[in-house]
Amino acid sequence: MRVTIKDIAKKVGVTPATVSMVINNSQKISQATKDRVLKAIKEMNYHPNYIGRSLVKGKTNNIAVVASFFASLFALESVRGIELNLRKKPYNLILYSTKGMDENEEDLLKRILYEKRADGLIIISLKAKKELMEEFKKESVAVVFIEELIEDFPTVKFNNIKAAFLATEHFIKNKRKNIGLIIGNKGMNAEERLHGYKEALSHYGLEFKQEMIHTVIDYSFEDGEKALNSLLEKNKKLDAVFCAAGDITAIGFMDAAKEKGINIPGDIGIIGFDDVYLANLSTPSLTTIRQPIAKMGMQAFDLLMEVIEGKEESEKKIISFEPELIIREST
Amino acid sequence: MRVTIKDIAKKVGVTPATVSMVINNSQKISQATKDRVLKAIKEMNYHPNYIGRSLVKGKTNNIAVVASFFASLFALESVRGIELNLRKKPYNLILYSTKGMDENEEDLLKRILYEKRADGLIIISLKAKKELMEEFKKESVAVVFIEELIEDFPTVKFNNIKAAFLATEHFIKNKRKNIGLIIGNKGMNAEERLHGYKEALSHYGLEFKQEMIHTVIDYSFEDGEKALNSLLEKNKKLDAVFCAAGDITAIGFMDAAKEKGINIPGDIGIIGFDDVYLANLSTPSLTTIRQPIAKMGMQAFDLLMEVIEGKEESEKKIISFEPELIIREST
DNA sequence: TTGTATGCGTTATCAA
DNA sequence: TTGATAACGCATACAA
Numbered sequence: 124m125r126v127t128i129k130d131i132a133k134k135v136g137v138t139p140a141t142v143s144m145v146i147n148n149s150q151k152i153s154q155a156t157k158d159r160v161l162k163a164i165k166e167m168n169y170h171p172n173y174i175g176r177s178l179v180k181g182k183t184n185n186i187a188v189v190a191s192f193f194a195s196l197f198a199l200e201s202v203r204g205i206e207l208n209l210r211k212k213p214y215n216l217i218l219y220s221t222k223g224m225d226e227n228e229e230d231l232l233k234r235i236l237y238e239k240r241a242d243g244l245i246i247i248s249l250k251a252k253k254e255l256m257e258e259f260k261k262e263s264v265a266v267v268f269i270e271e272l273i274e275d276f277p278t279v280k281f282n283n284i285k286a287a288f289l290a291t292e293h294f295i296k297n298k299r300k301n302i303g304l305i306i307g308n309k310g311m312n313a314e315e316r317l318h319g320y321k322e323a324l325s326h327y328g329l330e331f332k333q334e335m336i337h338t339v340i341d342y343s344f345e346d347g348e349k350a351l352n353s354l355l356e357k358n359k360k361l362d363a364v365f366c367a368a369g370d371i372t373a374i375g376f377m378d379a380a381k382e383k384g385i386n387i388p389g390d391i392g393i394i395g396f397d398d399v400y401l402a403n404l405s406t407p408s409l410t411t412i413r414q415p416i417a418k419m420g421m422q423a424f425d426l427l428m429e430v431i432e433g434k435e436e437s438e439k440k441i442i443s444f445e446p447e448l449i450i451r452e453s454t
Numbered sequence: 455m456r457v458t459i460k461d462i463a464k465k466v467g468v469t470p471a472t473v474s475m476v477i478n479n480s481q482k483i484s485q486a487t488k489d490r491v492l493k494a495i496k497e498m499n500y501h502p503n504y505i506g507r508s509l510v511k512g513k514t515n516n517i518a519v520v521a522s523f524f525a526s527l528f529a530l531e532s533v534r535g536i537e538l539n540l541r542k543k544p545y546n547l548i549l550y551s552t553k554g555m556d557e558n559e560e561d562l563l564k565r566i567l568y569e570k571r572a573d574g575l576i577i578i579s580l581k582a583k584k585e586l587m588e589e590f591k592k593e594s595v596a597v598v599f600i601e602e603l604i605e606d607f608p609t610v611k612f613n614n615i616k617a618a619f620l621a622t623e624h625f626i627k628n629k630r631k632n633i634g635l636i637i638g639n640k641g642m643n644a645e646e647r648l649h650g651y652k653e654a655l656s657h658y659g660l661e662f663k664q665e666m667i668h669t670v671i672d673y674s675f676e677d678g679e680k681a682l683n684s685l686l687e688k689n690k691k692l693d694a695v696f697c698a699a700g701d702i703t704a705i706g707f708m709d710a711a712k713e714k715g716i717n718i719p720g721d722i723g724i725i726g727f728d729d730v731y732l733a734n735l736s737t738p739s740l741t742t743i744r745q746p747i748a749k750m751g752m753q754a755f756d757l758l759m760e761v762i763e764g765k766e767e768s769e770k771k772i773i774s775f776e777p778e779l780i781i782r783e784s785t
Numbered sequence: 786t787t788g789t790a791t792g793c794g795t796t797a798t799c800a801a
Numbered sequence: 802t803t804g805a806t807a808a809c810g811c812a813t814a815c816a817a
Contacts, residue, residue, distance in 0.1 A: 125568065125593065127810055138788050143812055151786060170568030174508045175810030178793050183505065185548075193537065199530055206524060206551060215571070216549045217516075220537055237456065237501030239794095240546070262456065344734075400675060404705055406737035458794055469804050474796055482802060506794025509809045570810095 187241035204420020286446035287319025347375025407452035535751020617777035618650025630694035678706025738783035
């Protein structure tokens with residue numbers, strides 16, 4: 124049997140209530156009994172059972188992170204950031220992934236909420252229904268979003284519009300006229316990046332053409348290879364590509380170009396997105412948009428703590444991170 | 455207020471006990487009341503509170519994964535594998551990382567144990583004291599290790615000796631004579647890989663030289679850059695490097711070589727370790743040892759389930775995975 | 786300053 | 802087949 128406060132109480136000759144008060148270092152316990160209880164706790168190797176505590180307190184000290192899967196660079200970096208700041212607080216991290224589960228996303232969120240599995244949630248790149256989110260508010264379970272934005276909920280995001288504008292503008296200033304775009308096929312991110320791309324074109328008096336857009340699903344290396352063929356087929360004069368679908372896809376694109384004897388940046392310039400390690404390692408090294416993902420995770424955790432601790436002004440905060448264009452050899 | 459079995463009971467006109475029995479679909483409840491209760495559960499949107507359940511059952515349905523840091527590719531891939539199989543079971547994942555915590559590793563493990571935070575643990579690449587582990591056994595909390603081995607505990611590991619042998623042998627067969635080794639500075643892995651490296655040298659009649667070894671701490675990109683300078687300084691004739699510290703470090707090494715005008719594989723051949731997906735994307739692409747990390751994670755989870763479910767023969771099982779040498783352009 | 790009593794949400798035992 | 806009651810480990814309001 125595990126030792127409980129009862130055992131300590133019996134040993135010291137006080138009641139469980141007294142022991143409990145010592146543990147939560149109440150002011151109204153005499154130093155003498157405090158010492159005796161503490162001594163017994165050490166001797167008997169007592170540790171409070173967090174389930175008992177949770178039940179009476181209505182608090183789990185767990186933070187749930189929900190994402191579609193955790194093996195993506197974005198999710199990984201976010202979790203790393205969250206973890207970094209989590210360490211300063213007495214919370215644990217529980218990960219819930221939705222991809223490949225029998226349960227759908229909404230049911231999962233409901234379960235976390237109603238089964239009382241966490242005091243707060245960080246939801247990464249997932250769209251959630253507004254009504255369900257209101258339920259979280261009602262049950263006072265704090266929620267912070269990363270990337271996808273829900274009205275009236277705190278969110279950490281990235282200025283995708285400006286990012287896409289910067290990338291596109293960089294091409295234009297370098298006299299590139301036929302700028303393709305590789306982009307994800309869904310989500311707010313993709314919309315915003317498309318928006319920034321269009322904005323830059325129109326700002327510099329260039330025409331937007333639908334055939335310049337290639338959408339991808341997986342953000343994979345292979346997606347980049349396919350994109351090259353598809354874009355070239357439709358646009359013989361293609362001289363630049365902004366790969367808003369990430370660096371990995373951009374590198375897939377470069378790899379395919381190399382095989383076809385297309386020179387980068389001579390024939391086609393390319394800009395990636397994210398600035399992962401690899402961007403600096405490819406040949407040519409990749410010009411890209413740097414996104415401070417880990418910092419975004421850290422910020423999301425801090426925001427969550429503020430909401431849990433009751434700071435009202437944090438409840439609707441939207442924190443946006445600004446892009447940085449890292450110029451290397453591919454443009 | 456959250457709805458509890460009491461609310462359901464009141465609404466239906468039965469006792470909480472009956473509702474509980476319905477939820478756990480006991481056989482001895484009449485279909486009629488079963489239906490009424492189920493209907494009320496749906497109407498009132500009831501979900502069982504897992505904390506209440508845990509308290510009486512003495513079971514948390516949580517699996518803890520402990521590692522020094524989850525942002526490493528090894529830990530990430532392991533978690534991914536664990537996650538994959540976890541989905542088939544009614545368990546949740548809790549992540550505990552030790553690096554950078556105020557608390558040391560041993561205290562963390564003690565906390566997980568005595569606070570009753572998980573029914574089972576998977577410990578990744580961490581050395582634990584035998585006595586403490588015996589405590590887990592006594593409290594019947596299941597434990598499975600990945601990578602580090604503790605006597606009498608189930609472990610999933612990788613044949614590091616053979617892996618290092620294969621890599622070193624590959625160089626030798628390609629007429630490389632001065633083979634450097636980049637390797638972590640602690641842990642069983644490093645020892646085993648060093649062992650395999652030495653074994654290959656001696657098997658092919660080459661002399662082992664201490665100055666051919668460069669140890670690293672972080673397994674980082676930067677470590678690879680430093681390794682190049684250090685190794686070259688001590689060995690002018692260096693013509694091969696087995697980077698047992700992982701692909702990222704190997705890529706760092708290549709990057710530094712590129713800057714110095716050293717040709718890979720012309721001047722120096724390099725072999726990495728892990729086969730992360732970056733390995734195939736670098737220029738030149740990286741020859742490396744493939745380690746089925748996700749599969750190891752899956753296996754660890756299955757083993758853990760077996761122990762939790764009381765299969766005695768699983769309690770001392772050691773499952774070893776075999777290496778595969780993936781030959782690409784860097785050798 | 787400490788003890789008594791009660792409750793958190795659930796399950797299990799026993800009786801009806 | 803269902804109800805009454807106690808128990809899990811802990812915290813807290815109130816009484817002493």
